[in-house]
Structures are given as structure tokens and as C-alpha cells.
Amino acid sequence: MATKKMAIIATKGTLDMAYPPFILASTAAALGYDVQIFFTFYGLQLLRKDLSNVMISPLANPAMPMPIPMPVMVQMLPGMESMATMMMKQKLKKHGVASLTELRDLCLEADVKFVACQMTVDLFEFDKSEFIKDVEYAGAAAFFGFAGETDICLFV
Amino acid sequence: MNFDKEFDASGLNCPLPILKTKKALNDMTTGQVLKVIATDCGAVKDMQAFADQTGNTLLSNTEVGGKYVFFMQKK
Incomplete structure (x- = not known):
């Protein structure tokens, strides 16, 4: 039986959307x-060597469960994002969910190939030296070279 | 049941019990049996799904005092 293939397009850089x-x-x-x-x-933020700045915001995120109802005016206050991120990380830890870094390492260990979009690297003027070394840089056409032959293709 | 290797995935949540099962099996030989203990109730369906898709055999799957115990035989 031929090896099955899966391609994922990762477009979000927040703590919650980094997991899927x-x-x-x-x-x-x-x-x-x-x-x-x-x-x-x-x-692309998920390729940084240091993932500690990957955050979650309660703002414009009405589905995020909060310990107490929090009006939007309060969510706007300085420090709320850091607090929400800290709470989320504590929750993940408490429930035995792996950290992003751990999951990313497990992906690399299992030979998951990481490809970064060269155009958006240029667009945001990202410094490649801030990314992990296990990354290839390519464009949309290169993606289709792999994605066109996959069994599962997801956009996150 | 006899087993050749054992690991405890208690407290770990999806997908860690599966990833660690896969890693443990990598170091084993065909026919050897791995015992896995988990507390994640999602692992019950996931271990069966893992076995079905990888060709390894889930020999047994029991719940003992709130923990799930699996015996997986390597393909």
C-alpha cells in the first residue's frame, strides 16, 4: 500500500490556533x-526558535471560555493578553497537553517537513535566523507539488 | 499478560499517548508486546484507531481503577 500523505497550511500564529x-x-x-x-x-510565527511570545487574546474571541464574564472594555486593558496567555498555558499544563515546542519537536522527530512561504517571509521582513533551521523556503507552486498528491489537505 | 516493554502515559493528553506509543514501538521488534497505561479517556478510541491504521495489534484494552491499560503487539 502506498504511503498516505497529508498537507496542512498553517496561517495563524496565536496560541490556540497553533495547536491544530x-x-x-x-x-x-x-x-x-x-x-x-x-x-x-x-x-510563520510558529517557526520561531522561541515560541514564548505566541499568545492568545480574549479580545474579539467571544468563544474563549473565561472564568468570569469579561466585558470587551476590560479585555482592552494593558496586560490582559499576557494574563489570558498565562492562564491558557496553566490550563494546558494542568490537563497534560504538550507545549507547542514539545509538539513541534515531535513533528520534526517524525520527519514532518516544514515549508515556509518565502513571499510572506519577505513581506513581513522576517529574519530567517530567528527561525528554526529545519525549514525549507518555497512558494505556492512548490506547495501544490506535494498537496496535489495528498489524501488529506487542511487549511488552518 | 506478558509484555516486553511498558510505559506510563498517565496525566498525558491527546495526542501524547499515541505519539509515545509509536516511539516506544519503534525500538521494539516484530511480535513484541508493549504495555501502555493512560488516564486520557480519549486514548481508548485512539489506540484502537492507531492499531487499525498502522497494522499493529491491540491485544487488550481494559480499565483498572480509573486507568486504561493497553497491550499492543508490534507488527
């Missing part, structure tokens, strides 16, 4: 899939 690509990619790899993640726009 890494969870799905690492799990698919464990199931024997050949996996590639194409990081573009804000998803």
Missing part, C-alpha cells in the same frame, strides 16, 4: 503518513 497543525501533523506522522506543513502569513 502540530497535533494533526505529529499524529498523522505516527500513523505512517508523509506530512508537510506549509507556514504562511501569521503561521
Whole structure:
């Protein structure tokens, strides 16, 4: 049986939206899939060596469960984003959910291929030296070279 | 049941029990049995799904005092 393939496009760089690509990619790899993640726009933030600045905001995120109802005016206050991020990280830890760095390492260990969108790297003037070394740089056409032959293709 | 290797995934949540099962199996040989202990109730369906998709055999799956115990035989 031919090896199954999965491609994921990761476009978000917030703490909550960083999880699905890494969870799905690492799990698919464990199931024997050949996996590639194409990081573009804000998803590029997930390639930074240091992921401690990946945050979550309660602002404009009405579905986020909060311990107490919080009016938008309060969510706007300085420090709220850091507080929400800290609370979310504590919650993840308490429930035995892996950290982003751990999941990303597990992806790399399982040979998940990371591809960064060269155009958005240029657009945001990102410094490649701030990214992990296990990244290839390519464009949309290169993505289709792999994605066109996949069994599963997801946009996150 | 006899087993060749064991690991405790208690307290770990999805997808860690599966990823660690896969890693443990990598170091084993065909026919050997891995015992996994987990507390994540989602692992019950996931371990079966992992076995179905990878060709390894889930020999047994039991709940003992709030913990789930799996015996997985390597393909």
C-alpha cells in the first residue's frame, strides 16, 4: 500500500490556533503518513526558535471560555493578553497537553517537513535566523507539488 | 499478560499517548508486546484507531481503577 500523505497550511500564529497543525501533523506522522506543513502569513510565527511570545487574546474571541464574564472594555486593558496567555498555558499544563515546542519537536522527530512561504517571509521582513533551521523556503507552486498528491489537505 | 516493554502515559493528553506509543514501538521488534497505561479517556478510541491504521495489534484494552491499560503487539 502506498504511503498516505497529508498537507496542512498553517496561517495563524496565536496560541490556540497553533495547536491544530502540530497535533494533526505529529499524529498523522505516527500513523505512517508523509506530512508537510506549509507556514504562511501569521503561521510563520510558529517557526520561531522561541515560541514564548505566541499568545492568545480574549479580545474579539467571544468563544474563549473565561472564568468570569469579561466585558470587551476590560479585555482592552494593558496586560490582559499576557494574563489570558498565562492562564491558557496553566490550563494546558494542568490537563497534560504538550507545549507547542514539545509538539513541534515531535513533528520534526517524525520527519514532518516544514515549508515556509518565502513571499510572506519577505513581506513581513522576517529574519530567517530567528527561525528554526529545519525549514525549507518555497512558494505556492512548490506547495501544490506535494498537496496535489495528498489524501488529506487542511487549511488552518 | 506478558509484555516486553511498558510505559506510563498517565496525566498525558491527546495526542501524547499515541505519539509515545509509536516511539516506544519503534525500538521494539516484530511480535513484541508493549504495555501502555493512560488516564486520557480519549486514548481508548485512539489506540484502537492507531492499531487499525498502522497494522499493529491491540491485544487488550481494559480499565483498572480509573486507568486504561493497553497491550499492543508490534507488527
